[in-house]
Amino acid sequence: MFLLLLSGSMGRSYIVEDAVEGYLSKLCELQAGSITGLLIGQSSTQRDFVVTATRTPQKEESAAAAGNSPDKEWVIEHARQVSRMLPGGLSVLGVFIITDADSKDTLTTVRQLVFAVENLISSEHLWNPADDDVTDCVTLHVNPKTRKTFCRTFDVKDPKSMAKPADWKYQSGVCSSWSMVSCCINVNMLVPLPDNRTGTENMDTSLKEELKVWAHQLESGVCLIDGKKLAEDTELTGGQKRNVRQTYTAQILITPDDQRLTDVVQRCGGSVSVRGAIHSRAYLHSNKPKVKLAEKLLKRDVVSTVATRVQMLLEELLTSEEESKGSSRVKQQTEQFCLPRRIFCPVKASGPVCVCDYEFSDEGLSEVTDRLKEMLDIDAGEEDLDTRQETPAEITERDGAAVPAVETVEALEPKRNNYIGVAMASAVALLATAASMLYLSDV
Amino acid sequence: MVVTVSQSFDTGTILRVRGPLEFKCQLDRTDALLIHKCISTTFEMLHSQVKSESCVLTICDSPVIIWPNRGVYATPEEISPNMLCEDIHQWIQTDEQESAGKRSAKKKSKKSSAVSVINLRLMMEATKTGPLSAPILSKTVQKSHFLSTTLPIDCVVHTTCNDTIKDAFERLLEALTHQLCEMEKVILQHMKGTTLLIPEPLHFLLPEPKGLVTMVYPAGVPDSQLEAQRKELHQQFDLPNDWPYFRRAAAYHFPNEPYKDGYLRNPHLVLTHPSLDNGKVYLVQGIYSYRHYMQDHMDDNGWGCAYRSLQTICSWFQQQGYVERAVPTHKEIQQALVDVGDKQASFVGSRQWIGSIEVQAVLNQLLGVTSKIMFVSQGSDLASKGRELANHFLTEGTPIMIGGGVLAHTILGVAWSETTGQIRYLILDPHYTGAEDLQVITDKGWCGWKGPDFWDQTAYYNLCLPQRPKVI
Numbered sequence: 001m002f003l004l005l006l007s008g009s010m011g012r013s014y015i016v017e018d019a020v021e022g023y024l025s026k027l028c029e030l031q032a033g034s035i036t037g038l039l040i041g042q043s044s045t046q047r048d049f050v051v052t053a054t055r056t057p058q059k060e061e062s063a064a065a066a067g068n069s070p071d072k073e074w075v076i077e078h079a080r081q082v083s084r085m086l087p088g089g090l091s092v093l094g095v096f097i098i099t100d101a102d103s104k105d106t107l108t109t110v111r112q113l114v115f116a117v118e119n120l121i122s123s124e125h126l127w128n129p130a131d132d133d134v135t136d137c138v139t140l141h142v143n144p145k146t147r148k149t150f151c152r153t154f155d156v157k158d159p160k161s162m163a164k165p166a167d168w169k170y171q172s173g174v175c176s177s178w179s180m181v182s183c184c185i186n187v188n189m190l191v192p193l194p195d196n197r198t199g200t201e202n203m204d205t206s207l208k209e210e211l212k213v214w215a216h217q218l219e220s221g222v223c224l225i226d227g228k229k230l231a232e233d234t235e236l237t238g239g240q241k242r243n244v245r246q247t248y249t250a251q252i253l254i255t256p257d258d259q260r261l262t263d264v265v266q267r268c269g270g271s272v273s274v275r276g277a278i279h280s281r282a283y284l285h286s287n288k289p290k291v292k293l294a295e296k297l298l299k300r301d302v303v304s305t306v307a308t309r310v311q312m313l314l315e316e317l318l319t320s321e322e323e324s325k326g327s328s329r330v331k332q333q334t335e336q337f338c339l340p341r342r343i344f345c346p347v348k349a350s351g352p353v354c355v356c357d358y359e360f361s362d363e364g365l366s367e368v369t370d371r372l373k374e375m376l377d378i379d380a381g382e383e384d385l386d387t388r389q390e391t392p393a394e395i396t397e398r399d400g401a402a403v404p405a406v407e408t409v410e411a412l413e414p415k416r417n418n419y420i421g422v423a424m425a426s427a428v429a430l431l432a433t434a435a436s437m438l439y440l441s442d443v
Numbered sequence: 444m445v446v447t448v449s450q451s452f453d454t455g456t457i458l459r460v461r462g463p464l465e466f467k468c469q470l471d472r473t474d475a476l477l478i479h480k481c482i483s484t485t486f487e488m489l490h491s492q493v494k495s496e497s498c499v500l501t502i503c504d505s506p507v508i509i510w511p512n513r514g515v516y517a518t519p520e521e522i523s524p525n526m527l528c529e530d531i532h533q534w535i536q537t538d539e540q541e542s543a544g545k546r547s548a549k550k551k552s553k554k555s556s557a558v559s560v561i562n563l564r565l566m567m568e569a570t571k572t573g574p575l576s577a578p579i580l581s582k583t584v585q586k587s588h589f590l591s592t593t594l595p596i597d598c599v600v601h602t603t604c605n606d607t608i609k610d611a612f613e614r615l616l617e618a619l620t621h622q623l624c625e626m627e628k629v630i631l632q633h634m635k636g637t638t639l640l641i642p643e644p645l646h647f648l649l650p651e652p653k654g655l656v657t658m659v660y661p662a663g664v665p666d667s668q669l670e671a672q673r674k675e676l677h678q679q680f681d682l683p684n685d686w687p688y689f690r691r692a693a694a695y696h697f698p699n700e701p702y703k704d705g706y707l708r709n710p711h712l713v714l715t716h717p718s719l720d721n722g723k724v725y726l727v728q729g730i731y732s733y734r735h736y737m738q739d740h741m742d743d744n745g746w747g748c749a750y751r752s753l754q755t756i757c758s759w760f761q762q763q764g765y766v767e768r769a770v771p772t773h774k775e776i777q778q779a780l781v782d783v784g785d786k787q788a789s790f791v792g793s794r795q796w797i798g799s800i801e802v803q804a805v806l807n808q809l810l811g812v813t814s815k816i817m818f819v820s821q822g823s824d825l826a827s828k829g830r831e832l833a834n835h836f837l838t839e840g841t842p843i844m845i846g847g848g849v850l851a852h853t854i855l856g857v858a859w860s861e862t863t864g865q866i867r868y869l870i871l872d873p874h875y876t877g878a879e880d881l882q883v884i885t886d887k888g889w890c891g892w893k894g895p896d897f898w899d900q901t902a903y904y905n906l907c908l909p910q911r912p913k914v915i
Contacts, residue, residue, distance in 0.1 A: 186569055190467050192469070193582075229518065253569070255463060256593050265588050267586075268589040269586055270584040271583050273581045275579055276577055277573075335582050336582075341577035390575060391574060392577060393577040
């Protein structure tokens with residue numbers, strides 16, 4: 001006779017950096033109503049790793065008690081901004097809330113938050129979800145008075161998902177031996193703009209389409225790690241000593257899709273190109289990560305870093321267009337804009353894991369450290385920043401287009417707005433101060 | 444000017460590179476000259492792409508990747524530029540390797556195609572080594588046209604057993620560069636306003652010693668409009684003007700590539716031909732597909748043999764490029780006979796047999812092909828038709844339909860000795876009802892050499908000998 005063991009599905013297991021415990025403790029001591037924030041790390045099929053946590057930034061107007069119910073829109077916007085600052089392998093895993101409010105109510109609140117956050121972040125992805133993606137997100141409720149923590153997960157793919165209890169364990173050096181795979185990748189995109197619709201929103205749509213095509217090419221591209229094509233299931237740190245940091249260099253080979261879906265020749269109102277190179281990287285947990293994971297995370301980072309920078313630039317342009325609607329500015333024939341460069345900052349002094357930020361050419365490092373503090377609650381000095389991976393873009397006289405005459409050649413550099421300012425209409429936006437414009441007119 | 448190979452085609456290895464190359468540009472003007480300049484500039488960019496260090500050739504079904512412009516650097520490390528090209532085969536995983544035990548014994552008795560093909564894929568390396576500067580977004584506002592397509596690159600290089608990887612890849616690069624030039628020519632030549640035709644490469648196998656040549660044709664322009672070009676090519680290669688070497692349908696079919704329609708091509712090629720005293724073998728020229736009972740979900744067992752023989756003949760005309768229409772179905776054949784007044788309307792959909800006369804009529808009606816009829820009053824007389832059959836295969840080279848007694852067959856060739864009068868007939872039997880299994884078909888003689896006793900000695904026979912149009 002057989003004995004059937006019916007066990008419920010096991011809950012997830014979160015391994016959390018010690019520093020996060022200290023951070024949450026500190027927040028408990030603030031005694032400021034309810035405090036929300038994001039939990040950041042990496043999920044794997046077996047367990048999840050939380051590397052850092054960051055509180056939702058305080059809104060300027062409500063410096064006083066933030067009130068008992070968190071501002072959902074604000075939390076989501078914060079998550080969106082933070083997402084842009086996370087290299088491959090790091091993502092927003094969930095939401096924490098520090099409140100002494102009723103546990104059941106809190107669960108409802110935090111469930112709403114985590115679904116909203118996840119939906120927004122995944123709606124901005126330009127790649128297709130993979131079968132092996134983890135779709136569980138975590139909610140952590142800390143009662144500041146009793147210091148009790150309640151950790152539960154929801155499957156965000158299922159809107160009716162019920163809370164499942166999960167393990168929450170603190171550990172030191174969670175990511176101290178994580179490995180990193182990186183590459184420098186060439187970007188060379190050229191897309192037409194529709195006839196009579198060449199505004200910034202059209203650029204956004206056209207470039208997004210092209211980025212999706214590129215994402216698909218990268219997805220099916222061949223990936224070499226340290227010069228070798230390895231089988232998907234090969235373990236990256238296989239054979240090496242455990243707890244030794246590894247860095248790998250990747251190469252990606254691509255080919256255009258064979259099918260020609262669009263018409264060969266179409267009318268257009270112009271074109272937009274993005275040309276240059278970017279540094280891309282992905283961090284991998286140290287629990288026998290496979291080549292398949294490294295490839296997936298790196299390729300996603302490639303696409304999102306380009307998409308993020310394009311987004312940021314277009315957001316800038318939209319804002320400056322709003323500002324200058326009154327003035328009669330002649331629309332130039334060709335304009336060039338520098339995309340911001342990527343700068344990295346370690347999450348904590350000793351670990352290899354870094355977050356990143358984007359610096360426009362008219363900004364200084366102090367703006368970067370300000371943003372790191374505001375968004376990720378990281379206290380970093382300018383000397384902590386890694387600025388060696390990319391140099392700022394430089395506009396040269398020609399970008400290869402066959403045009404007869406060049407009148408004046410100077411770069412257009414939009415002034416950076418601070419992050420929250422762009423998103424929230426109430427904040428003060430800095431005007432785009434164009435030094436001068438690049439003209440390529442037809443004679 | 445074309446890239447040719449002058450060596451025996453049956454030996455060595457063919458390297459074939461295929462891959463799409465993105466072709467994008469903004470056509471600023473409707474001025475033809477400026478458009479041409481725009482296109483040429485884009486081609487210049489493609490040339491430098493192909494010559495750059497980012498150009499990569501990957502060998503299909505293998506872990507081998509080669510950077511031809513970085514001193515022919517390869518991964519895995521064991522592959523060095525001075526290795527012999529044919530050694531690449533060791534790295535390629537083939538289907539045969541997986542079922543090696545089962546198949547090898549039987550396979551050895553058959554002649555396999557002597558030239559081997561290594562397929563490569565053209566790719567670009569998107570990554571590069573730093574340092575690098577962040578990207579620039581450039582926006583141009585101008586009413587114009589945008590051209591976006593991919594060029595279907597397809598180059599071949601024929602290597603001998605002595606060629607090293609370095610030699611072979613240098614030649615491949617030359618072939619790639621040359622093909623880009625040809626493609627540019629074709630685009631510019633056929634460009635009308637802003638309509639553009641995609642250049643398509645095709646390979647043609649010319650008689651020894653010329654070997655495999657590659658031509659670039661404009662997509663969508665039918666063979667009938669390219670006759671002048673073909674005339675030039677025939678002159679250039681010193682080819683007779685009565686065989687269409689350069690029609691699209693005649694493009695070389697690479698060995699081991701399955702035909703999409705699933706029919707077997709030229710099953711007779713694996714047979715060992717009879718050797719008669721002072722005898723010679725005269726065979727069908729070109730390529731045909733084997734058509735027989737039960738194909739296309741059509742159960743014509745017992746009545747369709749002549750139809751199948753006719754279909755085999757039609758496939759020959761299609762595959763040499765003489766006609767573009769697909770091989771007709773039984774119904775279409777019957778309809779054609781009704782249309783010429785040979786049969787009543789009720790004939791369509793029936794299971795009535797047809798004979799050589801009907802075959803001749805249908806070939807004329809549907810394909811515009813004329814045929815000669817040969818009448819033999821008794822089967823035994825066929826033994827004396829050696830000379831005529833041999834001549835047919837020499838001058839026409841088409842398959843012959845023979846009907847008599849209660850059966851129809853296709854004759855693909857004859858082995859005949861002028862001095863001894865010995866004769867053998869290469870028969871393709873349409874009565875086969877099985878699957879497209881080359882081994883079964885040749886082992887069991889569904890395609891095979893028969894003696895004079897194959898024929899019903901007392902029955903009379905009619906043969907339909909299709910005449911090949913003398914065009915290119």
